[in-house]
Amino acid sequence: MNYSVSEENYIKSIYHLQQQTDTVTTNSLANELHTKPASVTDMLKKLQTKKLVEYEKYRGFKLNATGNKLALNIVRRHRLWEFFLVNKLGFEWDKVHAIAEELEHVSSAELIKRLDSFLNFPQTDPHGDPIPDTNGKMAVIKQLSLAEIAVKKNVVVSSVGNQSPEMLEMLKHYNIAIGTILKVNRHFDFDGSV
Amino acid sequence: MNYSVSEENYIKSIYHLQQQTDTVTTNSLANELHTKPASVTDMLKKLQTKKLVEYEKYRGFKLNATGNKLALNIVRRHRLWEFFLVNKLGFEWDKVHAIAEELEHVSSAELIKRLDSFLNFPQTDPHGDPIPDTNGKMAVIKQLSLAEIAVKKNVVVSSVGNQSPEMLEMLKHYNIAIGTILKVNRHFDFDGSV
């Protein structure tokens, strides 16, 4: 099957939201895609007839096995391109997201296969996130969030959960990148900052 | 300005057709783009209001300076990606056209700048066609067509004018590629074959 850019973006966003909650709501997806709830409902009917999601009116939705496989494939393409942009073209790791978002929709399996080989089969992208293999399997990397880190222990930054421009800007300001060694000095309970 | 994939394809096709005839006709463009004459007329009105073409009803059309610059930019993107696909990813030179056709629409000037540098500023693509620089200038390469080649003289194949799948298939069958040394044994006047 061949999917439109729009369909792929929906599938990818549903996938990402499912990392946090099993079933995804219309509003949260609309928010993620900077679109309106009505548009989400429309597209979801389409994805349902294409048998990529399980969807029951007013009940939220989730990817089925086919949708999940497709999502992992899109994620794979995205992360391989990010790796390419940073490690071959010399982009900074916080500048590649938008470009990879366009490249990921170029639909040639042969292209991705060769790109993967050219890059020497990388396991993680420049943000530290694992790259799914052709079958959608990816290495699970033991990760703790900052809130879970014990005070005064050294840890290595391996990925950045929130990739909003503001967050990336902030990390850059503090000179924090993948591989940086961090020490959490104290937790501030009243607002959760560290 | 930012242009749609469709607009870019029209501009590119008009550019290619202008290599042969100064002003392009509705039918020839429809044919080139595998679309209908009515669609061409519609799009041309749009390109006219966007000030990319000179167009007079029933009189054909041509790119203006802005349109020409855009076309050369698209050609540049296309040929750089073709070079990448062949020289970095190891594609065969007759398999890259369709993929480059998708990659060329990824709209990041920074991406193309870095790609160019990563590829070491190539002058020609894998088909031997020159790659325009950022300003749209490209090396003019002295070329003769097969019909113009004197009998029994050795020449080097530098580009392939007709890139239809049939032509590429035929060249492959005879083992002819860029750089191949050829000798024209005789001309057959009755059908022009060599």
Place this chain on the structure above:
DNA sequence: ATCTTTTTTTAGATTTGTCTAAATTTTAAT
């Protein structure tokens, strides 16, 4: 348990790029 608020869906409209069929203009032929 009822009422209010929030979420989701429906109905109908819009934009982009395309199409078919009909009308118009140009070109070619006599």
Place this chain on the structure above:
DNA sequence: ATTAAAATTTAGACAAATCTAAAAAAAGAT
């Protein structure tokens, strides 16, 4: 110079993806 043929444009329709406004359903509050 007419007329026939070919090319081009217009008119009106359609599919994809979106939107706004209104209706319907679900969730939360008292």
